[in-house]
Amino acid sequence: MEKTKWIDIKGNHDSFNIPHLDSVQNYYRKYSSWHKDGSFHYIHTTSFGNYSFICVDATLNPGPKRPFNFFGILNTNHMEELSLMATESLHSNHTIWFGHFPTSTIISPAPGIRTLMSSATAYLCGHLHTLGGLMPALHSQHRGGTLELELGDWKDNRKYRILAFDHDLLSFADLNFEEWPVVLITNPKSFLYSSSAHEPLVKILHSTHIRILAFSPSVITSVKVYIDRVHLGNAYQVSGPLYVLRWSPQNYSQGFHHIDVSVQDTSGRTSTQSHVFALDENLSLRFSFWPSVILLTDHYVLARVLFGLIVLIQIALLIIFRYLQKPALKEKPGLLTLTSYSLHVFSKINTFYYSILVLNLYTILGPWFIGELIDGHVGACFSFGVFVGGSFLHGGLTFVVGILQMLFFNLPLMAYLCWCLLQRCHGHSFCSHLHRVGRLTAVLVHLAMALLLAWQVYSCYFLQRTYGTLAFFLSPMRMWLVVLTSALIYKTWTLKSSELRSYIVEMKNCQSS
Structure with a gap:
C-alpha cells in the first residue's frame, strides 16, 4: 500500500x-x-x-x-x-x-x-471473462474508437493485465500469473488496438527507437527483435524494465508488418510477444466477429424484443385459429394441414384456448413468484423486472428466463396438447393411440413432454432452495403451472366425445373417403 x-x-x-x-x-x-x-x-x-x-x-x-x-x-x-x-x-x-x-x-x-x-x-x-474458455480474447472497439477490453478472471485462471502509455500511445498485454518473462511492446503499438481519434499515432512514424517493457524475477539476458522475420538486433536496457532498439520506421511505412520480441532470462525461460503494426492510418483491421457481437450488442434490449415477439406469436396463433374457418381435410393430409387442423381444434375449445391465452398474458404481466429475493426481504419477480427492498430493478436476465420459459415449456405445452387433441379427433383413447399411432412416435412425444415437465418441477425445487418456501407456493409460473399443465393433459384424454363430435365426424369422413 x-x-x-x-x-x-x-x-x-x-x-x-x-x-x-x-x-x-x-x-x-x-x-x-x-x-x-x-x-x-x-x-x-x-x-x-x-x-x-x-x-x-x-x-x-x-x-x-x-x-x-x-x-x-x-x-x-x-x-x-x-x-x-x-x-x-x-x-x-x-x-x-x-x-x-x-x-x-x-x-x-x-x-x-x-x-x-x-x-x-x-x-x-x-x-463475462473468457466465457468458460470459449473466448480467450474478448476485445472489441466502439464506433467512436474506444476499446472495450474484457479480461479473464483471477480466481480460477490467474489472468492479469499490464497497460502502458508510451508517448500517449496505449499498449497492453493480457498475461498468466507466474509465467515469465513478461513482455510488452509499446512502440510500435498493435495496429488492431489503435485509435486515431484518441491517440497521436503519427508519433510512431517519427519515433527513433523500438521500445519494450520486459519483466522477470531473474536477470534478463537477451531481448531479440524481429520484424517480418528479419532479426533487427538485440534491444538494450535503458532503465528498469525498459529496453530499446534503434530503428527506421520509414522502412515500414507501407502495408502491414509483423513484429516479434523474444526475451530470455538467466533461468532459461523464454517468452515471445508479437503483433501486427502499420504506419498508414488508412489501412484497417477488424476485431473478430463473435467477440464484437458479445461486447457491442445490448443483450437486454435483444432479450426484451425476442421475449415479446415469442409471446405475441403464440397469442396471435391462438386468436387467428380461434376465428378462422376450419380447413377442409383432404385424403392423406400432410403435416402442415394436420398442424393447422389441430390448432383449430385447440383454439375452439374454451378450456384450452383461455388457459393458454391467460398463461401467455400472465407470463408478460403477472408476478412469476413472490419470495425472499434477499434474505429477510420479500420481493416479487416479473418479466420486466424485480421489486425488492422498496426498489424496482429493471429486467435484464428476467427476459432471458422468459425466453427459456416460452421456448422450452409454454410453446411445447401447446404443441403437445394440440397433438393429443388430434389423436382424440382420430377416435383414439390414451391407451389405443399407443398402438394405432405408432408406439415409438407416441412414446417419444410423451417422453419429450415428461422431460420438459420434469425441468419445470426442478425449477420449483430451485425456487424453494434459493428464495424460500414462500416462493415455492406463491409461484404462478412454476408450481401453479405444473398443476395447470397436469390438469390440461388430463383434460385432453378425458374430454367428452360430445365436445369433440363435430371434429370426430369430420375426421372419420376424411378417413372413409
Whole structure:
C-alpha cells in the first residue's frame, strides 16, 4: 500500500444478497482498499500530464440473489454523475474507464453508457471473462474508437493485465500469473488496438527507437527483435524494465508488418510477444466477429424484443385459429394441414384456448413468484423486472428466463396438447393411440413432454432452495403451472366425445373417403 496505488471495485458477486450498502453483508466496504461505494474519478498526475481513471459502478442496490443481478443497472442520477466525470476528464492526456460489467450487460437510460465514454481511450471490464474458455480474447472497439477490453478472471485462471502509455500511445498485454518473462511492446503499438481519434499515432512514424517493457524475477539476458522475420538486433536496457532498439520506421511505412520480441532470462525461460503494426492510418483491421457481437450488442434490449415477439406469436396463433374457418381435410393430409387442423381444434375449445391465452398474458404481466429475493426481504419477480427492498430493478436476465420459459415449456405445452387433441379427433383413447399411432412416435412425444415437465418441477425445487418456501407456493409460473399443465393433459384424454363430435365426424369422413 505504501508503494502502489490500489483501486478495487465491486462486481455482481460482491452485491449478491445485499439489502443495502450499510449492511454487514457488504464485505466490499470492509475488505476493499478503496473503501468507496459508487462511481468515482481518479486522476493520476505525472510530470508530463494527467491521466484520468473513471470507475463505472453498475452493481445493483439492493442486490438480489442470483441469477437476477447478472446485468448491471445505471439510473438517471448515475448517468448524470458519470457525465460530469467525463467532462472533467477532457483536460487529461487520456481517460480510461473501467467497471465490472461490459457495456453489453449494462442497462442505462439515454444517451447510453457507450455515448458517455466516447471520449475515453479504453474501457476495461470483466464479468463475462473468457466465457468458460470459449473466448480467450474478448476485445472489441466502439464506433467512436474506444476499446472495450474484457479480461479473464483471477480466481480460477490467474489472468492479469499490464497497460502502458508510451508517448500517449496505449499498449497492453493480457498475461498468466507466474509465467515469465513478461513482455510488452509499446512502440510500435498493435495496429488492431489503435485509435486515431484518441491517440497521436503519427508519433510512431517519427519515433527513433523500438521500445519494450520486459519483466522477470531473474536477470534478463537477451531481448531479440524481429520484424517480418528479419532479426533487427538485440534491444538494450535503458532503465528498469525498459529496453530499446534503434530503428527506421520509414522502412515500414507501407502495408502491414509483423513484429516479434523474444526475451530470455538467466533461468532459461523464454517468452515471445508479437503483433501486427502499420504506419498508414488508412489501412484497417477488424476485431473478430463473435467477440464484437458479445461486447457491442445490448443483450437486454435483444432479450426484451425476442421475449415479446415469442409471446405475441403464440397469442396471435391462438386468436387467428380461434376465428378462422376450419380447413377442409383432404385424403392423406400432410403435416402442415394436420398442424393447422389441430390448432383449430385447440383454439375452439374454451378450456384450452383461455388457459393458454391467460398463461401467455400472465407470463408478460403477472408476478412469476413472490419470495425472499434477499434474505429477510420479500420481493416479487416479473418479466420486466424485480421489486425488492422498496426498489424496482429493471429486467435484464428476467427476459432471458422468459425466453427459456416460452421456448422450452409454454410453446411445447401447446404443441403437445394440440397433438393429443388430434389423436382424440382420430377416435383414439390414451391407451389405443399407443398402438394405432405408432408406439415409438407416441412414446417419444410423451417422453419429450415428461422431460420438459420434469425441468419445470426442478425449477420449483430451485425456487424453494434459493428464495424460500414462500416462493415455492406463491409461484404462478412454476408450481401453479405444473398443476395447470397436469390438469390440461388430463383434460385432453378425458374430454367428452360430445365436445369433440363435430371434429370426430369430420375426421372419420376424411378417413372413409
